[in-house]
Amino acid sequence: MKVFSKEQIYEGDKLTAERQQISSTDLMERAGTQIFNWMHMRMQGAQVPIHVFCGIGNNGGDGLVLARHLITHGYNVNTFIINCSDKRSKDFLINYDRIKNVTKKWPVLLSCAEEFPEINPEDIIVDAVFGIGLNRPVDEWVKKLFMHFRASKAFTLAIDIPSGLYTNKAVANEDEVVWAGFTLSFASPKLVFFLPETAKYTVQWEVLDIGLDQEFLFATETEVELIGKHEVLPNYIPREKFSHKGQFGHTLIVGGSYGKIGAVTLASRAALSAGAGLVSAYVPKCGYHALQASFPEAMVITDADEEKITSITFDTEPTVVTFGIGAGIDSKTISAFEAFLKTNKVPLVIDADGINMLAKKKTLLKLLPEATILTPHPKELERLIGTWKDDFDKLEKIKAFSKKHKLIILVKGANSITIFGDKLYVNTTGNPGLSTAGSGDVLTGIITGLISQGYHPLTATIFGVYLHGKSADIAVGDFGYQSLIASHVIDYLGEAFLDLFKQPEQPQSPQEEENQQ
Template structure:
């Protein structure tokens, strides 16, 4: 699914109005009606009090349309206009008059804190105050209204985007954004829904189709994409009946140090579970017995040093190399990595201390093969690109970094984001159960295993992080968040693959009345 910028959203509206020969008020009516249909389907006429708070721009106009339809369908509605400016959009004014014609209970204006209405935790708040067009700081008394919403503990539903949240930068004040329980986003979600610094304002979201021109939606290039099953399914490579282990590549995992051989075992197991034909682990001598005992499917090459990687020399010809898991930052290891990178031409996945070693000697970045995949968590990323102002700045810095060195950077997190050729690919799978040691090693192995099978760097990363997260989603159904461990993610990879082709359960037919 594409994520459109603010400017692209406006252009989509403009083009839809032109091509479909409708007015902007017609499009607003369509948006408001989609909001009503969503709410009506869930409330089914329940007498719960609904408080609709409208701004004075087009987001407020959407709220007025919703309020009018709620009124005409008999809901218990009160409408408020948050009067923060003297300027009103034409479509807001149009729908303000239509609402006044519909009910004697006219909208009540709020000018300051003395006008705040009573709100209880049994009410539903509809937040239609600010939309994507917000481009200035929010007035203090309006911020206090947002805080008042939160204190009331009422179910809060935001129209398109939580009021106060920008589409291209983080808010300066935490309380300056409505804390939404649910966001009804028009057509597609917004990038801010998936970033650590802004996702705290969002619990759930749903995209409502308001009929934006399909040709525009399909043909417009966007910077960001969110990856779901339908996005990754076309990447899947079918297997030929006469294929063999050599067909699916040979992954080499280089890593481990005394006490951290488990990281290599996890990554190596994930290489095969992702579908590679062969895997070899290159480890210090202390890793030989543990790997040969616990993971007989792997081949093992040992370094001369007992506790650390001190040189990287092997006679095999791997398809791809995953380097860094559990490797440590011993000086001998750093020297070995430097010598290896200066001569290596094999496709490469870099993780963990492999990244930390490079961050101390950034001259090594020029030696990375094109399309090398880096998989940092936020602190490792900071060591590579420097400190950022907010998540939007982080993404811009990462795009510049990836473009400079012609590599792909996978920023690990609740919504992992792959940054490649100035585009963002946001994962939709995964859960808090992944916040446990070793799951990053598994992700490195999955991506390495997919590269070994001939997936491109972008395909392996996008498909890999989707499968990794989906495996965790399936695992927590029986394991729970707290008890999930990294090896469970490997175990459930098979289910994640099978889920790609699972058909949704049929909807039971409702009995007909005689």
């Protein structure tokens, strides 16, 4: 799913009006009607007090359309205008007149904290104060209104975006933003719904189709894409009946040190479970028996040193190499890594201590092949690119780093983001159960196993992150968040693949339910 910028949304609105020969007021009517339809389908006429708070721009106009339809359908509606400026949009004024024509209970103008209405916990708040065009901090009394919303504990529904939240920069004060239980977003979700610092402002979201021009939606390239099943499925490579292991590549996992052989074991198992034809693990001598005993499907190559990697030499011809998992940052290991990079000709995935080595010795970055994948956790990322002020600053620094070195960077988190140049791919699978030791090693192994089969490194990263999260989503049903461990993610990887081809279950009709009984 494309995630449009606010500038693109404005352009889409303009093109839609031109191509469909409708006015901006008509488009606003569509938007407000769609919100009403969403609420009406769920409320079915329930007489819960609904407080619709409207700004004086187009977001407020959407709120007025909604309030008008709620009133004409018999709902218990209170409409408020947040009188924070003398400037009113044309479409707001048109809809302000329209709502006055359908009710004697005209909208109430609010200009200060003393005028705030009483809101009970069982009421519903509709936030239509500010939209995506907000470009300045909110007034102090408006901030107090948003705090009043939150203190009421009433369910809050935001229109398009929670008011006070920007689409392209961080929030200075969390009290200046509406904390929504649900956001109905037009055309596409907003990037801020998926970033750690701003995702908290909406618990859930849904996209509403307001009939924007289809050619615009299809042809417009976006910087951000949201990744789900429909986005990864076209990239799936099926297997032929007469295929054999040699066609699916040879993965080499290089890493491990004394006490950290388990990380290599997890990554190796994950690579084979993701479909690699062969997997070899290159480890210090201390890892030989552990790997041979715990993972008999893998081949094991050992370093001359007992406890750490001091050279990387092998007779095999790997399709892809992963380096760094559990390797430590001993000077001899760094030297071995550098010597390997100078002769390597195959795709690379670098994780954990491999990233720490790059941060420690930046000249190694010049030796990485184009589209090498880095999978850092936050501290490793910080060592690599430096500190950042907020999520947006972090993304800009990662994009600059990616473009400079032509690398793929995977930013791991609740919504992991794959970054390559200016493009961001936001993942939608996964859960808090992945906050466990070894889950990152498994993810690295899955990505490596996909590259081994012929997936492009960028596709493998996007697809691998999706499968990793989907496997955890399936496994958590059996183990819960607390008891999910990294090995479970590997065990359920097959079900994640199978889920790609499952059709959603259709709701049964009353007659079908009766027949089953």
